Amino acid sequence: xxxxxxxxxxxxxxxxxxxxxxxxxxxxxxxxxxxxxxxxxxxxxxxxxxxxxxxxxxxxxxxxxxxxxxxxxxxxxxxxxxxxxxxxxxxxxxxxxxxxxxxxxxxxxxxxxxxxxxxxxxxxxxxxxxxxxxxxxxxxxxxxxxxxxxxxxxxxxxxxxxxxxxxxxxxxxxxxxxxxxxxxxxxxxxxxxxxxxxxxxxxxxxxxxxxxxxxxxxxxxxxxxxxxxxxxxxxxxxxxxx
Numbered sequence: 001x002x003x004x005x006x007x008x009x010x011x012x013x014x015x016x017x018x019x020x021x022x023x024x025x026x027x028x029x030x031x032x033x034x035x036x037x038x039x040x041x042x043x044x045x046x047x048x049x050x051x052x053x054x055x056x057x058x059x060x061x062x063x064x065x066x067x068x069x070x071x072x073x074x075x076x077x078x079x080x081x082x083x084x085x086x087x088x089x090x091x092x093x094x095x096x097x098x099x100x101x102x103x104x105x106x107x108x109x110x111x112x113x114x115x116x117x118x119x120x121x122x123x124x125x126x127x128x129x130x131x132x133x134x135x136x137x138x139x140x141x142x143x144x145x146x147x148x149x150x151x152x153x154x155x156x157x158x159x160x161x162x163x164x165x166x167x168x169x170x171x172x173x174x175x176x177x178x179x180x181x182x183x184x185x186x187x188x189x190x191x192x193x194x195x196x197x198x199x200x201x202x203x204x205x206x207x208x209x210x211x212x213x214x215x216x217x218x219x220x221x222x223x224x225x226x227x228x229x230x231x232x233x234x235x236x237x238x239x240x241x242x
Contacts, residue, residue, distance in 0.1 A: 004166055005031040009051075011038040013058035014114055014128040020060070023124075028061035028173040030166055036130075048140040049130055054147070055158065057165070059127040061173045066122040068115075072219035073180035075099045075113055076188040078127050081168050081177075082109055083191050089148045089156065094193040097212075097221050098235055101131075102193050105242060106146035108132050127169075133158060144242065180217055189215065193240075198226065200241035203233065207241060 003026060010016040010033045017023065017031040035051035049056050059078075066073060079099040086093045086101065086108070094102045101109035109131040116124040132138075132147035134155050148156050172178060189195060189212075198209045201223065210223035210231060221238065223231045231238075 002027050002170060003029045005029065007031065007033040009033065009035045009037065012036055012128070013056055014112065014126045017058045017060045017126060023060055024062075026060065028059065028170060030057055030059050030169065032057040032162060048138060048142060048145070049132075050135045053135040054133045055129075055131040055161065055165070057129055057131075057162075059125075059129070059169050059173075061125055063122045063125050063178055064176060065179060066125075068117055068120050068122060070180050070217045071115055071122055072098070072215075072217060073184065074115070074122070074125055074127070074178045075111070075219065076180070076184055076215075077172055077178040078111055078113070078129075078169070080184065080187045080191060081172050082111070082129070082131075085161075085164055085168050086148075089161075090151050093191075095188065095191045096193040096240065097215065098219055100193075103146060103151060106144045107142070108146050108148070108151075133161065185215075201238055202241055203231070203238045 007016060013031050013033050013036060017029060020029065023029065033056050036049060036056050063074065075098055079095040079101065082101050083093040083095065090103050093108065096102045099111040100107050109129060112128040114126045115122050132145055134149045135147045136149060138145045192212055195212050198211045201208055201210050208225050210225040212221065213224045214222040216222065220232050220234050225231060
């Protein structure tokens with residue numbers, strides 16, 4: 001069974017979808033909310049979204065065959081799908097490691113994935129996504145937000161965009177497209193933000209120039225600096241200097 005839910009206001013779409021009494025009977029579900037009062041982003045940040053202007057939603061599903069140490073494949077798959085969803089609107093979007101969605105040097109969407117484990121497998125997955133659509137002014141201290149409307153100069157039909165999201169994410173789940181394969185890895189790597197050439201990074205020791213050489217199944221990024229030394233980082237251990 002597959003279900004799509006709509007709420008006018010919730011604290012967090014991730015939390016709300018996990019409250020569904022019938023969720024374990026679902027193949028997958030998507031829950032949209034017009035407004036979140038406590039939407040979460042990566043690094044413990046909040047997600048700014050003007051009510052009724054953007055899309056905040058969560059996808060719930062129970063992955064089949066995803067080992068805990070390869071769970072980053074889900075992040076890869078969702079990020080790739082979001083770039084495909086956005087392509088008719090903004091052209092070629094990029095994935096800023098691990099899974100922010102960028103257009104140019106600005107962030108158009110954020111993804112927060114929360115998994116539950118059973119043994120060494122993923123038993124439940126919730127993917128929370130905030131997508132900037134028709135908001136024109138951003139009031140938070142987020143450094144570089146952008147919306148589809150700002151890029152295109154015109155307002156987007158939210159209902160039509162919702163249908164596209166439901167279709168593509170539902171197809172990803174139904175096809176098992178969240179399993180790590182050479183094709184998924186290639187699609188993700190080709191969409192990485194600043195994946196060509198040397199760029200500025202910073203870790204606990206300071207700033208340095210490096211280029212991306214790989215992203216491991218665990219999600220760790222592998223960089224090669226100008227001294228040809230490989231540097232491997234988990235999420236939050238390194239950041240891109242914008």
